Amino acid sequence: MAAKTTPRTILADRSVATVVGLAFLILFGAGLVLPVLPLYARSFGVGYAQAGLLVASYSFARLVCDLVAGIVVDRWGERAAGAMGLALTTVGALLTGLAPTFSLALAFWASAGAGSAVVFAAMYSYLLKVVPKERMGRTLSFFYGAFNGGVVAGALLGGVIASRFGLASPLFLMAGATFIATLLYFRLVQAEGPGLPGPPLVHTESTRGGFGLLGRSGSRLARVARTPGFGMVIATNLAYLWMVAAIFDTLLPLFARDALQMSALGIGIVFSVALAAEFIVLYPAGSLSDRRGRRFVLLPSLAALAVMTVAVGLAQSPLGLAAVVALLGIASGFAGVPPAAMLADVIPEHQSGTGVGIFRFSGDLGFTLGPLVAGFTAGTLGFQAAFAIAALPTIAAFVLVARGQETLGQPGASGVAK
Numbered sequence: 236m237a238a239k240t241t242p243r244t245i246l247a248d249r250s251v252a253t254v255v256g257l258a259f260l261i262l263f264g265a266g267l268v269l270p271v272l273p274l275y276a277r278s279f280g281v282g283y284a285q286a287g288l289l290v291a292s293y294s295f296a297r298l299v300c301d302l303v304a305g306i307v308v309d310r311w312g313e314r315a316a317g318a319m320g321l322a323l324t325t326v327g328a329l330l331t332g333l334a335p336t337f338s339l340a341l342a343f344w345a346s347a348g349a350g351s352a353v354v355f356a357a358m359y360s361y362l363l364k365v366v367p368k369e370r371m372g373r374t375l376s377f378f379y380g381a382f383n384g385g386v387v388a389g390a391l392l393g394g395v396i397a398s399r400f401g402l403a404s405p406l407f408l409m410a411g412a413t414f415i416a417t418l419l420y421f422r423l424v425q426a427e428g429p430g431l432p433g434p435p436l437v438h439t440e441s442t443r444g445g446f447g448l449l450g451r452s453g454s455r456l457a458r459v460a461r462t463p464g465f466g467m468v469i470a471t472n473l474a475y476l477w478m479v480a481a482i483f484d485t486l487l488p489l490f491a492r493d494a495l496q497m498s499a500l501g502i503g504i505v506f507s508v509a510l511a512a513e514f515i516v517l518y519p520a521g522s523l524s525d526r527r528g529r530r531f532v533l534l535p536s537l538a539a540l541a542v543m544t545v546a547v548g549l550a551q552s553p554l555g556l557a558a559v560v561a562l563l564g565i566a567s568g569f570a571g572v573p574p575a576a577m578l579a580d581v582i583p584e585h586q587s588g589t590g591v592g593i594f595r596f597s598g599d600l601g602f603t604l605g606p607l608v609a610g611f612t613a614g615t616l617g618f619q620a621a622f623a624i625a626a627l628p629t630i631a632a633f634v635l636v637a638r639g640q641e642t643l644g645q646p647g648a649s650g651v652a653k
Contacts, residue, residue: 276337294602298599320354397499477605480601482563482622485606529573529643537633543559
């Protein structure tokens with residue numbers, strides 16, 4: 236059945252089309268900011284480490300709020316929770332652009348990250364409820380593709396806007412994009428909401444008073460952690476998101492400006508090249524992963540990802556940087572799809588909620604630590620060392636996957652990506 240699933244089949248589902256379109260708009264707003272956020276931090280007169288701290292504050296807030304976000308979605312539903320999260324993100328982005336001091340910018344950007352935690356908990360929950368399990372893997376390829384497409388479009392425009400109107404201007408545009416997304420989300424998800432079957436799958440236990448879920452979480456986490464192959468999945472997701480945050484969100488903009496003297500516009504173009512290359516290979520990566528196995532795709536892509544991460548720091552010109560980053564984007568696209576499919580392979584359906592929560596937590600942990608380590612090492616050891624150190628988690632993930640077993644078709648799993 237899965238072999239007959241086509242892109243048209245997936246996007247013909249109105250629920251999927253709604254979430255994919257909203258994801259594109261939300262990430263378009265984020266893409267406006269990503270190429271210039273470390274530069275905006277530096278405009279306050281802070282060093283590289285503090286620039287990495289500003290980038291990391293968003294994901295750190297998301298990390299802290301992940302479990303709370305799940306409870307909010309369970310209590311208020313995907314429509315209300317998602318709209319509230321988007322509203323918080325809108326206000327956080329606007330206030331970050333208006334912040335008179337670095338400390339306030341840090342706090343406001345963290346609040347935007349907290350809103351993002353609720354938004355994506357709601358969107359994942361919505362997809363889990365409306366998408367047939369046999370289409371989940373390919374559907375997630377489109378969902379992630381919307382991320383990349385939005386960031387590609389936003390990154391190019393963000394560079395243009397920042398070069399003409401200042402480094403804070405993309406934050407104002409992001410606030411506008413997420414405000415529009417708030418209105419659309421509230422309306423479009425409402426149209427689909429009444430037909431959703433049953434309770435959310437992300438949190439299958441009662442959340443009455445919130446304490447029942449929290450009280451039982453320890454034993455559930457322990458059971459899921461003992462699932463064969465789950466540790467490999469979590470480590471791979473952490474390493475991948477570490478790379479994304481350390482390279483794309485932190486080191487690349489700083490290296491391009493300070494080492495290669497590139498403008499904000501040039502940095503936006505480089506971002507667009509990388510993310511466009513990644514976008515092109517997402518669906519082929521998902522399809523190949525379903526047909527040939529997760530490790531078949533993941534092992535060579537992780538190896539290429541480690542090599543290209545180091546190579547970025549060796550670029551000598553803007554053109555050379557664009558070429559290396561394009562190859563990095565291809566490797567990133569192939570490496571980014573299998574972890575979520577592996578999660579679906581190894582986690583039994585009755586534990587899917589806890590598995591998804593830990594999976595998102597591990598990614599946000601990498602997204603938080605990556606910029607902090609990258610900013611610190613760039614400031615103390617230089618860019619080349621920082622890029623080399625940023626490749627270490629990817630190398631560790633490669634070793635774990637090489638020593639692990641193929642997860643496709645593993646008995647007892649939920650099979651959502653099959």
